[in-house]
């Protein structure tokens with residue numbers, strides 16, 4: 001996922017030279033990449049991020065920390081978002097794996113999406129040449145535009161998980177017997193299975209609609225956020241139902257339903273939590289941003 005999001009960012013906001021340099025190997029998965037926005041103290045409130053980029057001769061010096069960055073422990077290239085100390089705006093930079101001053105440490109003990117390593121990044125006076133600054137990222141609003149598109153990509157992960165879980169539960173209920181009958185013969189189990197199926201149908205349609213809106217150039221950030229938040233909400237219910245339908249086997253990782261159950265939790269939270277994405281759409285439909293307590297200044301959020 002990090003590689004795809006990186007690819008998207010270079011494609012949408014890289015210079016022609018950056019596109020030629022990075023896109024071919026990224027598209028073939030020969031280059032591993034990641035993107036770093038979140039910081040230890042600024043998750044949902046990403047627009048307040050503290051990492052800095054200071055202009056020096058021939059480039060920029062980056063300083064600060066990032067957290068949760070997928071693939072960062074072994075990525076060949078990292079997109080780092082930092083605050084320009086001259087303009088106070090957010091800019092994006094491409095940092096190379098072995099850049100002096102860059103360290104990434106694996107975050108241990110995740111309960112889901114364990115296939116991806118997430119890392120804590122430390123930027124200690126990391127030099128980035130001028131040609132590795134992303135020319136089209138000049139504010140947090142620019143970053144938000146890309147977040148909307150990557151949210152559409154993220155929204156398809158739970159859709160695939162739910163289809164797999166439904167399929168597995170459907171077979172399991174017909175094969176396993178209790179009280180002399182297949183589990184599928186009990187009304188409560190059928191209701192759960194049908195609720196899962198309804199969710200699957202609905203989230204596929206929402207995902208499809210989002211892609212159609214995007215293709216037509218009509219997708220707004222509110223559409224993308226509602227899609228991501230609502231799909232993950234329904235998906236979370238679906239995998240939880242699947243987990244309970246398998247009884248004890250539902251908590252064993254040997255059965256993939258438990259794995260999907262674990263994986264849904266981080267998906268519900270990353271790329272903007274369910275709540276924050278709901279509020280992004282809420283802002284769009286009401287015209288009122290509710291992220292920040294009323295007394296303080298309003299900023300955009302992740």
Ligand SMILES: Cc1cc2nc3c(=O)[nH]c(=O)nc-3n(C[C@H](O)[C@H](O)[C@H](O)COP(=O)(O)OP(=O)(O)OC[C@H]3O[C@@H](n4cnc5c(N)ncnc54)[C@H](O)[C@@H]3O)c2cc1C
Nearest residue numbers: 035036037038043044068069070266270271272273275291
């Ligand atoms: C597995 C995983 C992979 C990730 N990958 C990346 C990555 O590759 N790159 C990257 O930059 N980031 C990544 N992230 C970070 C992710 O985007 C953040 O975790 C997410 O934005 C939430 O931030 P937080 O964890 O600091 O939670 P917090 O912001 O501390 O939120 C905690 C809780 O408070 C709620 N909350 C916060 N503010 C408000 C508000 N104003 N109104 C209502 N509720 C609110 C949230 O919804 C949440 O329930 C990843 C995270 C995870 C878990």
